[in-house]
Amino acid sequence: APDQPELKWAKAGVLERKGDYEGAIAIYEDLYKENSGNPIVANNLASLLSAHGANPDSLNRAELIARRLRGSSVPAFQDTYGWIAYLRGSYDEAEAELVKAAAGLPEDASVQYHLAMTYLAQDKQSEALAQFRRMMTLIPPEGPYPDFVAAAQAEIGKLEAAGITVGN
Numbered sequence: 001a002p003d004q005p006e007l008k009w010a011k012a013g014v015l016e017r018k019g020d021y022e023g024a025i026a027i028y029e030d031l032y033k034e035n036s037g038n039p040i041v042a043n044n045l046a047s048l049l050s051a052h053g054a055n056p057d058s059l060n061r062a063e064l065i066a067r068r069l070r071g072s073s074v075p076a077f078q079d080t081y082g083w084i085a086y087l088r089g090s091y092d093e094a095e096a097e098l099v100k101a102a103a104g105l106p107e108d109a110s111v112q113y114h115l116a117m118t119y120l121a122q123d124k125q126s127e128a129l130a131q132f133r134r135m136m137t138l139i140p141p142e143g144p145y146p147d148f149v150a151a152a153q154a155e156i157g158k159l160e161a162a163g164i165t166v167g168n
Contacts, residue, residue: 021052047080075104094118109138129159130166
């Protein structure tokens, strides 16, 4: 029964873990067509489109799908909506969602990174540095390292070189 939603969902997860984001997006698109009212499918699709979409249309589609996630009490949904708001340049809205997401998912490095980038975009340099450092404590020393680790390390270096410290 290859068309069962549970099997498609599992396959999408496997593809995502393997880095086949296009394949995972295609499966989530199919699941979304079958049941656009499922908030988990909407979240996963919007998240992948915003993080791994190949063009601006992907971000537009992610934003459209993620609208239903706004104001959610589910930290993963808050992260998806907040990150899309960040990518669209709505930093205050992003911060409002990502602060809640980071508190609800304190061990998720990607959520902490999203909040750090939002602080940086708002010129809250001390808060950004503290958040980047917090995020780095969540990365296992043996790897593999998510793509955002190198970006975070670069931002930490820039902030420190500019004399930014936590609390100033």
